[in-house]
Amino acid sequence: MGVSGSGKSTVGAALARRTRVPFVDADTLHPAANIAKMAVGEPLDDDDRYPWLDKVGEWLTAHRDGGVVSCSALKKEYRDRLRAHCPGVEFLHLSGSAELIAGRLAARTDHFMPAALLRSQLDTLEALGPDEAGMTVDAGQDVEAIVDAVLRQRG
Secondary structure (H helix, E strand, O other): OOOOOOOHHHHHHHHHHHHOOOEEEHHHHOOHHHHHHHHOOOOOOHHHHHHHHHHHHHHHHHOOOOOEEEOOOOOHHHHHHHHHHOOOOOEEEEEOOHHHHHHHHHHOOOOOOOHHHHHHHHHHOOOOOOOOOEEEEEOOOOHHHHHHHHHHHHO
16 A cells, blocks of 8 residues: 555565465556546545445455455555455555655656646555554565565564
């Protein structure tokens, strides 16, 4: 979980490879209307997000024996919605400075999410609470170091 540009897709794919489980980028589950809205710099509202989160939750349910999803899951409320589909889901929050993330977004050429929406995402982001299964890591670390940290914590 994390804002756009935090490394969710890269880290998620690497974690799935290392653990030999399926991976999906939740961005591929967005309806066309959500992608069009974000592409013109309009942030999504909850009415846009709920059907998308339910699709993500359905994927988690179908892969409850093992799978990795890269999904923003910015608010606890959104994570609760995912947990309603798959109670055992764990979250990896990739946290980084606004400068780090903005630099990554500026370097992107192949994504529908414009860098202009970063502030909106940072304002929306709610860190993992102590009652939520998962961990927070520095998104500025090397991808393999992040995956190693996750695997160490999970035992």
